Amino acid sequence: xxxxxxxxxxxxxxxxxxxxxxxxxxxxxVVCIGGVLYLYRHGREVVSYxxxxxxxxxxxxxxxxxxxxxTGRGRAIIQAGIILLIATPVIRVIFSAIGFVxxxxxxxxxxxxxxxxxxxxxxxxxHGG
Amino acid sequence: MSVFIFTIIVLAGSYLAGLLGSLTGLGxxxxxxxxxxxxxxxxxxxxxxxxxxxxxATSSGSAAAYVKEGITNIRIGMFLEIATTIGxxxxxxLALYLHASFIAVLFGLILIFSAFMSLKxxxxxxxxPKSLWAEKLKLNGSYPDNGQTVEYxxxxxxGGFLMMLFAGVIxxxxxxxxxxxxxxxxDTIMRVPFKVSTTTSNFMIGVTAAASAVVYLQRGYISPxxxxxxxxxxxLGALTGSKIxxxxxxxxxxxxxxxxxxxxxxxxxIYNGLHQKA
Numbered sequence: 001x002x003x004x005x006x007x008x009x010x011x012x013x014x015x016x017x018x019x020x021x022x023x024x025x026x027x028x029x030v031v032c033i034g035g036v037l038y039l040y041r042h043g044r045e046v047v048s049y050x051x052x053x054x055x056x057x058x059x060x061x062x063x064x065x066x067x068x069x070x071t072g073r074g075r076a077i078i079q080a081g082i083i084l085l086i087a088t089p090v091i092r093v094i095f096s097a098i099g100f101v102x103x104x105x106x107x108x109x110x111x112x113x114x115x116x117x118x119x120x121x122x123x124x125x126x127h128g129g
Numbered sequence: 130m131s132v133f134i135f136t137i138i139v140l141a142g143s144y145l146a147g148l149l150g151s152l153t154g155l156g157x158x159x160x161x162x163x164x165x166x167x168x169x170x171x172x173x174x175x176x177x178x179x180x181x182x183x184x185x186a187t188s189s190g191s192a193a194a195y196v197k198e199g200i201t202n203i204r205i206g207m208f209l210e211i212a213t214t215i216g217x218x219x220x221x222x223l224a225l226y227l228h229a230s231f232i233a234v235l236f237g238l239i240l241i242f243s244a245f246m247s248l249k250x251x252x253x254x255x256x257x258p259k260s261l262w263a264e265k266l267k268l269n270g271s272y273p274d275n276g277q278t279v280e281y282x283x284x285x286x287x288g289g290f291l292m293m294l295f296a297g298v299i300x301x302x303x304x305x306x307x308x309x310x311x312x313x314x315x316d317t318i319m320r321v322p323f324k325v326s327t328t329t330s331n332f333m334i335g336v337t338a339a340a341s342a343v344v345y346l347q348r349g350y351i352s353p354x355x356x357x358x359x360x361x362x363x364x365l366g367a368l369t370g371s372k373i374x375x376x377x378x379x380x381x382x383x384x385x386x387x388x389x390x391x392x393x394x395x396x397x398x399i400y401n402g403l404h405q406k407a
Contacts, residue, residue, distance in 0.1 A: 122344055
């Protein structure tokens with residue numbers, strides 16, 4: 001396609017900028033919605049983060065977060081927003097990889113995939129050990 | 130303290146941290162962690178988790194603007210991200226095995242280093258001898274400056290890569306962007322022009338942080354109730370900061386004031402860390 005032939009670094013910069021902006025805006029929106037719900041439901045409770053005890057189960061597992069969202073639990077929605085935020089730079093790497101494929105820059109396609117691999121590997125091994 | 134009051138305090142503090150972090154170029158993470166741990170007695174693991182999330186938000190937000198202007202060198206960024214993500218993964222895993230007091234002391238030391246780095250004069254060197262590796266990896270680039278295109282070369286790719294590995298470990302271990310270490314790697318070692326190195330560092334911070342954030346998530350470091358006001362506050366503060374910076378150039382006295390404050394916080398964290406251990 002003609003569009004692919006003319007795909008340049010400047011096009012990639014435009015798209016990556018767009019991906020980052022949309023990702024941050026969207027995740028902040030979700031976090032704020034969850035935050036309002038959380039404060040509405042738990043605002044008067046006593047808070048303490050002095051001792052490290054991890055996080056409650058419903059914001060820890062993907063299934064728990066999903067069920068939490070369905071039942072309108074604020075912290076589950078916040079956590080979903082945070083996960084979306086963490087995913088934003090990762091999605092940026094995926095778009096970089098696609099961009100380098102379009103530029104036929106195989107060296108940097110490989111480098112992008114390698115970075116992606118490291119992130120996936122840390123996601124998969126992070127809970128063990 | 131009630132959840133509501135706590136959230137308001139953290140929100141206000143994070144806003145200030147984001148504002149100062151963006152005005153001085155140190156990033157919000159270095160302010161928010163002492164604020165949470167010293168003033169609000171938050172466990173350092175929760176503080177690190179919340180800070181890292183805010184780091185992703187601010188760096189991605191500002192990277193979005195710079196990358197569009199074409200200042201960021203995407204190839205240098207991608208290549209060095211191999212080093213920072215590997216480092217960040219090990220840093221995040223290491224954080225679990227290290228005592229909280231040790232992390233506090235290390236954080237204090239990095240904080241002092243960052244404060245001094247922010248005071249250093251930046252020279253915008255452009256003509257560096259091009260190295261073979263930089264040529265092979267297509268790292269040499271150009272950027273727009275006042276309507277002109279400035280070409281630049283890159284040297285000591287291996288040294289920069291190693292330094293980035295270290296920056297990644299620190300980022301994963303302490304939940305900060307470690308932008309000052311990244312700038313050392315690119316500015317001092319690789320001789321990337323200052324304008325390019327700061328924007329490229331910003332571009333990389335999000336990916337580096339994501340690599341350790343996926344580990345933090347599974348370890349339960351990222352508490353939504355705490356992270357929510359931190360990420361919203363720091364991001365809004367950073368946005369305000371960047372608006373101010375457009376109108377006034379970041380002044381040297383502000384950097385000095387900030388360096389003094391940060392050093393004070395750092396000493397406090399080191400002191401607390403050493404005393405917990407005893």
